[in-house]
Amino acid sequence: MARIKKTAQPQTTAQQLGSIVKTSRDIMRKDKGLSGDIDRLPMLTWIMFLKFLDDMEQIREEEAILSGDKFRPAIEAPYRWRDWAAREDGITGDELIAFVNNDEAVRPDGTRGSGLFAYLRGLQGANGGDRRDVIATVFKGTINRMINGYLLRDVINKVNGIHFTSSDEIHTLSHLYESMLKEMRDAAGDAGEFYTPRPVVRFMVEVLDPKLGETILDPACGTGGFLVEAYSHLEKQCNTVEDRKTLQASSIYGGEAKPLPYLLVQMNLLLHGLEYPRIDPDNSLRFPLNEIGDRDRVDVILTNPPFGGEEEKGILNNFPAEMQTSETTLLFLQLIMRKLKRQPRPGRAAVVVPNGTLYEEGIAQRIRGELLTKFNLHTVVRLPKGVFEPYTDIATNLLFFDRSGPSSDVWFYEHPLPERRAHLKGKSYSATDGLQYEEFEPLINWWNNRIENEHAWHISAAELIQGNIDLAQVHPRHSNIVLAAPAVIINGVRKLKDESELLLQKLEATVKGLGNVDAPFVALGELINQRTTTITIQDDVIYRRTRVQLHFRGARVRDVVQGLDIGTKTQTIIRTNDLILSKIDARNGAMAIVTSDLDGAIATNDFPVFEIVSSRVNPAYLRYCLFQPSMLRVYENLSRGSTNRRRLKVDKFLDLKIPLPKEIDAQIEVADRLHAAETLISELADRFGGMNDELADLVGSALHNVFSVARNE
Structure with a gap:
């Protein structure tokens, strides 16, 4: 965000930003066309998206004038935010709804022409693509659901109070926006779409350590968690103007086929500073695997592909007959393996997979065989249950591999529950007591200085291949009987008993407190x-x-x-x-x-x-x-x-x-x-x-x- 400068606009504090967003959502609740935050958040996103673009365009225009360069805006008048939205007494009611929704409408300058969304969907970039292509693709999958033009005007006026002209302000808004994304994930996490917790994302990026000049891909990027974290990681490495150009032009790539997450990832990346997000709006699995060549490969892949799900027959035909499956995770794993660079520096990947991928037979077993014989599968991190609560209690794992293979030793690391939950027999996090990034500190310290310990052990690839290529390994210590001293066990049971007795007394009083109620x-x-x-x-x-x-x-x-x-x-x-x-x-x-x-x-x-x-x-x-x-x-x-x-x-x-x-x-x-x-x-x-x-x-x-x-x- 180095080019964004301070302006005469008043700074919007975090409290004011939160108030603007909350008030906007409260206004939206009155509109009969919207149902819950799963509708309200996309509405607020496309409105903020257009305000953000116009603020950026004005900054670029000022810079062009100062440098004597020509400037062509991505959005022309009268479709710029300043033309139709910036004035509080601008078009409203049915006139505003018609301008936004209709293919043809009366525009804010009084002339007839394309409606706002129709115009935005028709934008075309030049010279291989630019911001206009991003805008067109975003709005092809976006719908205005508000039906009350007066309420829409009220929301627009509120958003107009956010000034995307300060690095500090955008940083504050990006954090607020992330909290909004989490709310929507909580409302919509379903059908195999389990959004990756931020601590897991941060850990995977930290240990994979992308370098400036490398290409980073998430082929199933959702709302962009991995890409945002990777961008922030690379941004710390920028020291020159050329470094920043490299970061902006040829570093971050993604794929997201669903319209709503596509809109959200664009806004998420723009807010964090990526000026032209390169996100493919189609299914990343749509290309025949054998047609993916060196020019299509990348240095780093970070992803959490969808669990379960089914792909249409046309997609399955892109894979070898003996490797076709309805399990989406396995299809994405094959794509990831194909997309990693071979040279000059072998590509590397970090992938979230469900437990079944580690031990199931058939295609899953054949993929594991390839990972061991053609790739260097060096680390499997086994996460406890509950990391992905509230979306699923499925046990998950992190696979780390690269193309320097074949594998020699595979290290396994069994991430422990923290002490506050270690006493539970179920060995699980919960939706209200989730994984924290600080809990990865021992694993991060171990990463570059690997020795066997109570959490880590290794098995030779040859031994795994001779068996059933089962990667669902448990620590060898589990086969040994290790008992605490009797006094320790007795004190632990006594403490558990005392605490439980207090809870039982409260429970008994609560139930008795219901009393006798006349209830035919x-x-x-x-x-x-x-x-x-x-x-x-x-x-x-x-x-x-x-x-x-x-x-x-x-x-x-x-x-x-x-x-x-x-x-x-x-x-x-x-x-x-x-x-x-x-x-x-x-x-x-x-x-x-x-x-x-x-x-x-x-x-x-x-x-x-x-x-x-x-x-x-x-x-x-x-x-x-x-x-x-x-x-x-x-x-x-x-x-x-x-x-x-x-x-x-x-x-x-x-x-x-x-x-x-x-x-x-x-x-x-x-x-x-x-x-x-x-x-x-x-x-x-x-x-x-x-x-x-x-x-x-x-x-x-x-x-x-x-x-x-x-x-x-």
């Missing part, structure tokens, strides 16, 4: 109504489809797709606090109370949606009545059909009776106490190393036994 049984059909609000899917509109996860884990966004790709053209709209369930999997616990971030999403007839009569039942209370493990047998009995396709009968479900306190306040009191009980049970489960059956049934037991009328029926 009421049919579910009197408390919920099946929602019949449907929409007809339009081909050119983007929709969010829901999925309901098993075992009461909630509803989430299944995917974000264009209407053209949706087969069932009539679908149900879901709203906040609706009850949604899966007909097929309700017997396994697939039902949820809809949270606000899913408001306005769609569901097929396989996922019945019910509006809760809030005047009669509190949604949180209803959740405790319906979402107990003991209810699974009830839903099984209410399901009909063949063994593998049993479906919950909705009419039978509506006949189900639950105990219902007559007063809403009483229901809320019960729900609050049960929530407190759940929290205490979770703490106890942590100490016991898992949830035992008695603890799992306790909330349901309390619910069914505290009601005086319920006990008498």
Whole structure:
């Protein structure tokens, strides 16, 4: 960001920036076209994107005038931010919506011409591409979802208060933007898209140590975590104008096929200082593997390819017949191996892979064989479970290899849980107590001075090849019996017992505190109504489809797709606090109370949606009545059909009776106490190393036994 200079614009503090973003999101909540942060964040991003571009253009124009050079803006009048957005009393209402959305509209200068998005999508760069190509590609996958032009004007006026003309200000905004990205990941992490925690990204970049002048690629870059960290790593190595030119022009490359992450990675990289991000907007797997030559290869690959997933037949045909698979991770591994440079300096890679990649047979085994015989697979870092919470509890590993191979010794490093969680039998991080970068310090110190220790060991590649090429190795110490002194063990058990006893006393008091509540049984059909609000899917509109996860884990966004790709053209709209369930999997616990971030999403007839009569039942209370493990047998009995396709009968479900306190306040009191009980049970489960059956049934037991009328029926 060396060219960005201080201007007369007032500096925006971190507090002011946070306030601007928060106020903008609050305004967006009033717009009926937006549903949750998964809609609001992209809206805010494209608006900030255009403001950022215009501020940068004005700086470049001033520099060109001072140096006597010609300047051609990427965006011409009257489509620049300063032409249509900068004035608080500028175009608004329906006129603003028409200018943004329509192919042809009245422009801010009063003439007729292309609408804003139509103009931006039609931009073309010169001489092999420039910022205009980036803008065009970004807006080909971007849609304005706001339908109220007055609210849109309010948001634009707020964003106009951010001045992208100061290095300090952009640095502050980049941190704020990262927190916004994390919020969206928490809302949308699904279908194999497990965003890499920042500590893992930073560690992988640190030990791979990209050098200025090398080319760095992430072929599945998502919102750009690896690329941003790599850019920051290289930026520290810049000492001259030429160094900066190298960094800007020929260092950072990525691939991201989904429109929303593509927009987000562009903004993320621009905010961090990369003036022309080179991100491929198509599937990185689309090229035949045998056609990738030396000119396509790179020095460094850092990536976390999607877990699971399926590719279309045309993609699979790009791989040798004996190496075709539906497992996306394995396809990306083959691509990464092919894309690494052979000379003059062998290319190197760091890749996140799920546990199955290390031990599964078939194609996974053949890939491991190639890694050992044709590449130098020098390090496998085994991470504990829970590193990728809340997206998945799948155990993950980090593979480090280069093209200097073949492999000699493979080092394994078993990253330990910190002491604060080491007592857990489950050996897992949690969503609220995740991995910290400082915990990698022993591993980083070991990296360049490798000796066997309690966490690290090595096995010869020859030994691995003679076996089943199994890389899911455990430390040899696990085969030895090492016991602590009896007094240490006894004191540990005593401490655990004392702490658990205090938690049990609190839990007992919480459950007893429910008292006797007048709660006659009421049919579910009197408390919920099946929602019949449907929409007809339009081909050119983007929709969010829901999925309901098993075992009461909630509803989430299944995917974000264009209407053209949706087969069932009539679908149900879901709203906040609706009850949604899966007909097929309700017997396994697939039902949820809809949270606000899913408001306005769609569901097929396989996922019945019910509006809760809030005047009669509190949604949180209803959740405790319906979402107990003991209810699974009830839903099984209410399901009909063949063994593998049993479906919950909705009419039978509506006949189900639950105990219902007559007063809403009483229901809320019960729900609050049960929530407190759940929290205490979770703490106890942590100490016991898992949830035992008695603890799992306790909330349901309390619910069914505290009601005086319920006990008498």
